[in-house]
Amino acid sequence: MRTVMVLLLALPAWAQEPLSLRDAVRLSLRENAGVAGISAGERASAARVTQARGGMLPKIDYSESFARSDNPVFVFSSLLTQHQFAAGDFAIGPLNRPDFLNNFQSQLTVDQPLYDAGQTRNAVKSAELARQMSGEEQRRVRMNVIFATTRAYYGAVLAAEMLKAAGQAVRSAEADLERAEALRAAGMSTDADVLSIRVHLAAMRGQRIDRAADVEVAQAALNDALGLALDTPHALTTPLEALELPGLALDGLERSAAASRPEARETLLATQLAQTQADGARGAMLPQVSFRGAFEADRQRFVDRGGANWLAAISLRWNLFNGSADKARIAETAQLVERAQSGQRLADSAVRLDVRRAYASLKAAQQRIEVAKAAVAEAEESLRITQNRYEAGMNDVTDLLRTETAVLESRTRYLAAIHDTRIAATMLELAAGSLTADSEVLK
Numbered sequence: 275m276r277t278v279m280v281l282l283l284a285l286p287a288w289a290q291e292p293l294s295l296r297d298a299v300r301l302s303l304r305e306n307a308g309v310a311g312i313s314a315g316e317r318a319s320a321a322r323v324t325q326a327r328g329g330m331l332p333k334i335d336y337s338e339s340f341a342r343s344d345n346p347v348f349v350f351s352s353l354l355t356q357h358q359f360a361a362g363d364f365a366i367g368p369l370n371r372p373d374f375l376n377n378f379q380s381q382l383t384v385d386q387p388l389y390d391a392g393q394t395r396n397a398v399k400s401a402e403l404a405r406q407m408s409g410e411e412q413r414r415v416r417m418n419v420i421f422a423t424t425r426a427y428y429g430a431v432l433a434a435e436m437l438k439a440a441g442q443a444v445r446s447a448e449a450d451l452e453r454a455e456a457l458r459a460a461g462m463s464t465d466a467d468v469l470s471i472r473v474h475l476a477a478m479r480g481q482r483i484d485r486a487a488d489v490e491v492a493q494a495a496l497n498d499a500l501g502l503a504l505d506t507p508h509a510l511t512t513p514l515e516a517l518e519l520p521g522l523a524l525d526g527l528e529r530s531a532a533a534s535r536p537e538a539r540e541t542l543l544a545t546q547l548a549q550t551q552a553d554g555a556r557g558a559m560l561p562q563v564s565f566r567g568a569f570e571a572d573r574q575r576f577v578d579r580g581g582a583n584w585l586a587a588i589s590l591r592w593n594l595f596n597g598s599a600d601k602a603r604i605a606e607t608a609q610l611v612e613r614a615q616s617g618q619r620l621a622d623s624a625v626r627l628d629v630r631r632a633y634a635s636l637k638a639a640q641q642r643i644e645v646a647k648a649a650v651a652e653a654e655e656s657l658r659i660t661q662n663r664y665e666a667g668m669n670d671v672t673d674l675l676r677t678e679t680a681v682l683e684s685r686t687r688y689l690a691a692i693h694d695t696r697i698a699a700t701m702l703e704l705a706a707g708s709l710t711a712d713s714e715v716l717k
Contacts, residue, residue: 290507290508290509291507291508291509292508292509292511293508293509293510293511294510294511294512295423295424295427295428295510295512295716295717296512296711296712296716296717298423298427298496298500298510299420299423299424299711299716300711301500301501301502302419302420302422302423302499302500302501303416303419303420303711305500305501305502306419306499306500306501307501308415308419309412309415309416309419312408312411312412312415313412315408315411315412316405316408316409316411316412318408319401319404319405319407319408319409320405322401322404322405323398323401323402323405325401326394326397326398326400326401327398329387329390329393329394329397329398330387330394330398331386332384332385332386333384333385333386334382334383334384335381335382335383335385336380336381336382337379337380337381337383338378338379338380338381339378339379339381340376340377340378340379341376341377341379342374342375342376342377343374343375344371344372344373344374344375346369346370346371346372348375348377349372349373349375350363350369350372352375352377352572353375355377355570355572355581355583356377356572356573356574356579356580356581357580357581358574358579358580358581375574376574376575377572377573377574378572378573378574378575378576378580379570379571379572379573380570380571381568381569381570381571382568382569382570383566383567383568383569384565384566384567384568385564385565385566386564386565386566387562387563387564387565388563388564388565388588389561389562389563390557390562390563390564391557391558391559391560391561391562392553392554392557392560393554393557393558393562396550396551396553396554396557397554399550400547400550400551400554403543403546403547403550404547406539406543407540407543407544407547410536410539410540410543411536411540413536414536414537414540417536417704417707417709417710418704419499420700420704420709420710420711420713420716421700421701421704421709422499423496423499423500424696424697424700424715424716425499425697425700426492426495426496426498426499426500427496427499427510427512428514428693428696428697429492429495429496429693430489430492430493430495430496430510431510431512431513431514431693432492432514432689432690432693433485433488433489433491433492433493434489434492434510435514435689436485436488436686436689437482437485437486437488437489439485439682439685439686439689440478440481440482440484440485440682441482442682442685443478443481443482443678443681443682444475444478444479444482446657446678446681447471447474447475447478447678448475450471450474450475450661450674450678451468451471451472451475453661453664453665454467454468454471454671455468457664457665457667462667463671466671467670467671470671470672470675471671471674471675474675474678474679478682481682493507493508496508512717514689514692514693514696515692516643516692516695517695517696517699517715519636519640519699522633522636522702524629524630524633527629527633527702527705527706528626528629528630530706530707530708531625531626531628531629531705531706531707532622532625532626533707534706534707534708535625535705535706535707536707537621537624537625538618538621538622538625538707540621541614541617541618541620541621541622542618544614544617544618545611545614545615545617545618547614548607548610548611548613548614549611549614551607551610552604552607552608552610552611554607555600555603555604555606555607556604558593558600558603559593559600559604560592561590561591561592562590562591562592563588563589563590564588564589564591565586565587565588565589566585566586566587566588566589567584567585567586567587568584568585568586569582569583569584569585570582570583570584570585625705625707628705629702629705629706631705632698632701632702632704632705633702635694635698635701635702636695636698636699636701636702638698639691639694639695639698640695642687642691642694643688643691643692643695645691646684646687646688646690646691647688649684649687649688650681650684650685650688652684653677653680653681653683653684653685654681656677656680656681657677657678657680657681660673660674660677661674696715699715700713700715700716703715
């Protein structure tokens, strides 16, 4: 079939930009809001990995505070930390009823976990698995956008080809009408024949009107898939032609789907994430060791009359009993692992079934092309013979109209078979998890 140029009706050709299927796919990936949203989600997941890794690094805090009080304990301890305590401060009167005292406190602290029973490691691993799951989700969304764009693109091309076929049917009916009127003038036909053909011509013109409306709707659907204004004009340059595919092995396609299909990868990662969370739950039963260092300066005035001190400490915390909450958490995560493993098995079966369904659809569509192609040739030849016999008075108008209708139907089935083959081939790559913007099915 010759290269198709689908033109929007009632728009000048110069107003339209040429658009191939591959260009349409790239445009949709760039403009689609769903792709943009999922990309932002993946970047957020990457940030969470960095956030989790921060648990391995020291936490450094600086604080500055001011306090003023005549509380005896406050005054006594502040004088000590300010290094301003004198012998006179032991007097009973000042001890019980001291004057107001200012304390400007500057504090720098450093906290560093030394051993946390793998909690930080599991948090980092969980964040990395979540990031990988976001990446697979993004790949799945992109593949679905590619498929939706391909379907909308070929839908628009098919609508234009159907319009062309309807136009051919109208022209053929008009020629039949001229032939019938000439025969009537020669006394070889009747008014009934002419009226029958006029009714048939009106039906063909009605179909052409419907097909023209289909073109407008299909173009709007394509622009919706591209993320553009619905009335954006295009000249579609990728033809609706039968696709030459290499020999495809069903087993290989199923293995590819099980290994690389985003849904299969997501369930595998979900199982690993559940296992990591289970490891974290068990780690909560183990002791944790941390280091804390502090430097503190206390002053009566902001810059002087004060002193400083420091602290270094190592602490151990061991959760010996917390109402069996940790044991319940361990039991919960074990069940979540089992659920994730079940989901993984279900996903594996589902993706293999999708491959088989798409594979069968492609094979059936390819076989329909050959049948429909032969039917078109036979219908056109039958029409030629019937027209000649009608003109010679050897066939009646019923035979003529029947063959006219058969030609249009055979052409329609042939175009639909090619369209279905293209869509089925794209669906097969989608099912196998290998559909990208550079896939050969988009050429």
